[in-house]
Each structure stands twice: as C-alpha cells, then as structure tokens.
Amino acid sequence: MLPDLDGHKLCRMIKFNRELKEIPVAMFTSRDTEEDAELAQRCGANAFILKTTHFDIILETVKRLIQKSGSKEKDGGGPQT
Numbered sequence: 001m002l003p004d005l006d007g008h009k010l011c012r013m014i015k016f017n018r019e020l021k022e023i024p025v026a027m028f029t030s031r032d033t034e035e036d037a038e039l040a041q042r043c044g045a046n047a048f049i050l051k052t053t054h055f056d057i058i059l060e061t062v063k064r065l066i067q068k069s070g071s072k073e074k075d076g077g078g079p080q081t
Contacts, residue, residue, distance in 0.1 A: 008028050008039055008040065008043045011025050011044055012043045014044075015045075024065035025044065025047075026044055026047040026048075026061060026065060027049065028049050028051060028058075029048070029049070029051060031048055032052075045081075047064075047065060
C-alpha cells in the first residue's frame with residue numbers, strides 16, 4: 001500500500017497527464033479480486049500483476065511493456081523528447 005494515495009489514483013494521474021500517458025504502468029499488488037483488476041484496467045493500467053506471481057512472469061510482463069513502448073516511440077506515438 002502506498003502511504004498517501006493508492007495505486008489506482010497514481011495510475012490515473014499518469015495516464016491523464018499529456019506528457020506521461022504513454023508510459024506503461026504495471027500494477028503490482030496483493031489485492032486479488034476481479035474488482036481490483038477491473039478498476040486497474042479502467043484507470044489505464046497496462047498490466048495487473050499479483051505479488052504472488054513467479055518472477056519469470058513478472059520479468060516477461062515488464063519486457064513486453066518495454067517492447068510495446070519502444071515500438072510506439074519508433075512509430076511516432078511515444079513521448080516527445
């Protein structure tokens with residue numbers, strides 16, 4: 001748990017910010033309910049990972065998000081620098 005705001009609010013802040021919205025967000029949580037997964041999706045999260053997930057699955061998810069993000073930047077759809 002984050003001290004001052006929850007991960008869903010933080011995700012919304014990132015995804016509704018014009019400069020940050022293309023950053024992939026993976027929610028890493030101990031909350032294992034369908035409602036939490038649906039809320040993460042509505043907030044714009046790109047992945048929802050349970051803390052009990054094996055490390056290799058976490059690593060593969062992060063790699064996939066980085067690759068997707070990199071291909072958007074090459075196509076002109078990523079953040080401007």
